[in-house]
Amino acid sequence: MMLCVRHFGKTFVNSRTQWTALTSTTNAKAILPITRMAHSSSDDPKKKIHELRIYSINPQNIRDFLTLTSEEFHLRTSHSKLVGYWTSEIGGLNQVVHIWEYDSLSHRAHVRANLANDPDWNSRYLGRVIGMFREMTNSAMVLLPETGITEPAEKGVYELQTLSLQGSPAIWSQSLMSYVKACKGIENGRSMLVGAWQSVLGPRQTTALLWQHPGPDSCVTLQRRLNELDESHALAPYVADGHNRLLLPHPVSPLQ
DSSP: OOOOOOOOBBBBBOHHOOOOOOHHHHHHHHHHHGGGGOOOOOOOOGGGGEEEEEEEGEEEEEGHHHHHHHHHHHHHTTTSSEEEEEEEEESSEEEEEEOOOOOOOHHHHHHHHHHTTTHHHHIIIIHHHHHGGOOOOOEEEEOTTOOOOOOSSSOEEEEEEEEOOOOHHHHHHHHHHHHHHHHHOOOOSSSEEEEEEEEEEEEEEEEEEEESSTTTTTHHHHHHHTTTTTHHHHHGGGEEEEEEEEEEOOTSSSSO
16 A cells, blocks of 8 residues: 655746745735734644645756755745655655644744745745746645654655545544554664654645655565555555655755
8 A cells, every 4th residue: 555745735836927926025915914923832743733845846957956955945944843855766756845844824824924025035045946846736734643753863764655545534534543553563673654644735635654764675665564464454445546755855854
């Protein structure tokens, strides 16, 4: 059973003019008076909103994009918490995948509007990469019940598995949680489950599992073990689609 990120609220960027119109100080303030906006903060990870973003970069621009990200991405992470940032090695070419943490959707709106009014962010980074994007997708997610984000002690490679589930959540939710618990149970000091989420905005009924492996071959070993689980067989009838993506941590990523 394979798990990806599909149809995640697509945004196409075709010209610098579109970006200027969207992020000008005047328009940003007209859309949301962010400087006067308040949001509640929570230290409970189960109450956080996580945003999964996937950017497709023009092949001729990928090297320059990653270099500029290494040099200037601190301008973005000064505004909100970055969970992880990766390049896609298999399961998507010329793509970057990143996960952000927010206290709430209101907090996210606050951050996004502040970014639109940040001259350094817009001139030194975003204004220089905006023409490099081929496609941008995103999804808002929450951690599954009784789960959290586990930070690996060692460096490795990552795997993002996504499942598109069908039918009422009342039917498959128990099977899903049993599967996730079984995934945690097969950790053996090599592959480990870092996080498990369910979408709340974007594609409906989509589950995302993030794994860390010591090396890429562990993806194959893990998949064989998952396919042997009784919990995997029980969940399979409710899985409409899935995708697995091998990810390599970018230097700006907190998760290495």
